[in-house]
Amino acid sequence: MKLSPLLEVLHLRPHPERRRRCFPLPVHASLREFTIDLIYDEHSIVDVINEFEYPNLRTLRLEHDGCLAGSDPLPPTIFHSFRHLYSLTLNHGYRENPSYIIEILRETPELRVLELYDVEAYMDTVFESMTLSASSLVPQLSTLRLEAHNGRKTFDPDILAGMIKSRCFDLPAGFTPLEEVLVYSYYKWKESEDTVMGRLSRLMELCQIAGSTFKVSNAINA
Numbered sequence: 001m002k003l004s005p006l007l008e009v010l011h012l013r014p015h016p017e018r019r020r021r022c023f024p025l026p027v028h029a030s031l032r033e034f035t036i037d038l039i040y041d042e043h044s045i046v047d048v049i050n051e052f053e054y055p056n057l058r059t060l061r062l063e064h065d066g067c068l069a070g071s072d073p074l075p076p077t078i079f080h081s082f083r084h085l086y087s088l089t090l091n092h093g094y095r096e097n098p099s100y101i102i103e104i105l106r107e108t109p110e111l112r113v114l115e116l117y118d119v120e121a122y123m124d125t126v127f128e129s130m131t132l133s134a135s136s137l138v139p140q141l142s143t144l145r146l147e148a149h150n151g152r153k154t155f156d157p158d159i160l161a162g163m164i165k166s167r168c169f170d171l172p173a174g175f176t177p178l179e180e181v182l183v184y185s186y187y188k189w190k191e192s193e194d195t196v197m198g199r200l201s202r203l204m205e206l207c208q209i210a211g212s213t214f215k216v217s218n219a220i221n222a
Contacts, residue, residue: 027053035061046079054081061089075103082107089115098122102129105137112176114138115145121153128159132166132175139175141167148185154196161203164214168207180213 031054038048049062060081076082085108094101095118102125105111116123130137144164148154167178181204185197197216204214 027055029055032056033059035063037063046076049081050079055084057081057084058086060085060087061091063089063091064094076100076107077103079107084110086110087113087115089117091115091117094118095120095122098125101126102137105130108138110140111138112140113143113145114141115147117147119146119148119155121155124156124159127155127163130167131163132172136172136175142176142178143180144178145182146184148183157196157200157203161200164204164207164212168210168212178207178212181207181215182213183216185216 031052034049034054034057036049049060082104088104088108088111090101090104101116101123105114105126116126129135146160164178164181167175171177183197183200201214201216204216208214
């Protein structure tokens, strides 16, 4: 596959017959935004995006169309462009391997915006790893957007709230506080009910007092 050296935005759906490349990768210095929609679960997502070098890539969106991310993915360390991403979106495919999300986040020290879709109980491990008392992942993160789907085991609101609070107060030197958290859920709930989203909203009141923007919405009150 050949790309124009002036290309700045790319949306790619790989062919199922593609094979891993072993020779030096072409460099596309102008590419700043890359969306890849993976529709075949036999491929490693990092293997697919590692077709080229993107030294100025800032926005990356990885979608799996409901498929798995691959049972034996290549380590994110092989994709050097993770190191200078500003915005990252992960959409589906990681339910069986949440540790892979953690590995990706270890490689994104400049990340400011993180969007996670298909959020459910498996993400508790990821949220725990993002708690600043436990790790130093994504030190520059300022915006977090989450989408949880209906009909699946929900995430633990206490774990998520604990992670968010750790990024609002008493941050270590060199860390950016979370300024905006948006949570969209297909779980139907009302403020008066003792639901996961209602509990999360109440747990996050302190962060709102501290000046962070926190919003939870769903199919009823969106």
